[in-house]
Amino acid sequence: MDTEHSTNPFAAGAAYVDGRITPIAKAKIPVTDWGYRRSDVTYDVVGVYHGAFFRLDDHLARFRASMGKMRLEPGESDADIARILTGLVRRSGLREAYVAMDCLRGRPAPGLPYHPAYGRAYLVCYAVPWVWLFTPEQQARGVHAIVAKTPRIAPESVDPTAKNFHWGDLTRANFEAHDAGAETAILTDGNGLITEGPGFNAFAIIDGTVVSPHQGALEGITRKTVIELCGLLDIPCEVRPLTVEAFEDADEIFLSTTAGGIMPVSRLGGRILGNDRPGPISARLRETFWARRAEGWHATPIDYDASVEPALA
Template sequence: MNEVKPFRDDVTDRNMSGGCGFQDGVYKPIADVSVNVLDWGFNKSDVTYDVVHVKDGAFFRLQHHLDRFWASMAGLRMSIPYSQEEVAEILTECVRRARLRDAYVAMVTTRGVPKPGMPRKPGLIENRFIGYAIPWVDVIKPDVQERGAHLIIAKTPRIPSASVDPTIKNYHWGDLIRAQFEADDAGADTAVLLDLDGYLTEGPGFNVFAVIDGTVVTPDRGALEGVTRQSVLDLCADMGIPTEIRPITADEFREADEIFTATTAGGVMPCSRVDGRIKGNDRPGPISAKLKDVYWQRHAEGWDTTPIDYGD
């Protein structure tokens, strides 16, 4: 496979304030980025992606996200004509052009569009790459994080891992969307899902944790191996907080001393209720609150960050 250098156009008067995308070798306003309706990424959800955030002008754990993106492409037998270093530069340029200091930055590979008359075999289709940067997005709003998110355990089960591998980041969100509607109907902020055996997995866009007798516990199944999840485990090791990755039942989760979630788009996000049960004093618990504070403190100290040169 030959590497293709990204084309850096000279357009300076187009509005990138809403975000910048890179597609087919061209940087463009995010509103101009589109996917062909015949692309299997659109009509068959045959796509993988990854998201890295920029905070205060620096990527956080960029290499971790690139490595996971490449692993996801390998798992789906996809490839793109760019190296990791080139994708990193493309994403950096998207952030620069949008002039964003805090950003949600995505790398996406779709299966692509079959050529006319081509057999319906995914391995024959040329894959397509898109990168983009948009203003920062929080999965759970800051004011909700402050008082602690209210969760429900959804009746909708998580798609079985034997059918869709959750460790490959994907757009198979049918179950997660149904669970979010369940949360909306219950007056909660969001939901977590169980697998078919009744064990905790994840929620719409986040990993989940329980604090049980001073130990931070996270599910061992049905969930993305999140970069922020790993960051939490790393911080716990640094802070002397014991951790476990193991099965968690619904009852155990409901009875936990504290619960919190974690994602690239929001960091460590404490919760205060699950299925209407109030945790502690209906505010974030001490361990989850401390982890949130230390997570952002370490960001400010430059922990595993990649600063962006904006040319100012």
């Protein structure tokens, strides 16, 4: 038995909830808060691999921008949030972790107008063991996907560049994929253009050029990394409108997300891409991504021997 793991109450994960630190299993939010009842919340997720955060500053900047777009203003600064996340990972001892930062709006206090302008914003952060969106085996043989009939929520209603919990369309599309025997779905804007999927950005490789949709999707940190990698590897890359027809006819398709990196697709609906395995450019990008991660690219190492603040139950 791993004695250290069995005696550490934070080994399964650690959470910070509105100023208090607790084991992940004890983390709670009020069921009356609008973060829960109205999806009045934004969030971000940063990965820890090889004992280091990947692009932590980029994730914090996007989180702050999302909070601004949703008019959420917690008391913690970006430096405070970085310290909180580091402390949670350090307390858990996890070398590979999925680390979330959420900002929720509470319900207005009694006597205040029943309006979101009067709901206090607060943070919930947590670190749990690493989460793969798709298993290593699925990634090695290529993810099986469909283009969903369900369209993405219009950006005029919900801004996709601010990470949010409005997942009704994404969840419905995931069930479409499940019913079709696939593993995930890519959604359109309802007007013939590709947007994104449940938790990931989508890319097509057309005549040797990597193409990413120009709107209707989260400006992913891993997506940003893909664009950087293309520059480093002299692979043409364009951010532009991507039609469903061009996507379905693409030479290769891959997905990108914090919880998985670069993930090739080998089947799209009834079409088998290549030889039913990841294509050469997708595979090269994926291999380079993880090799550079192992070398410490964009890494913020975690000092696991440093002290942590006392826990609050």
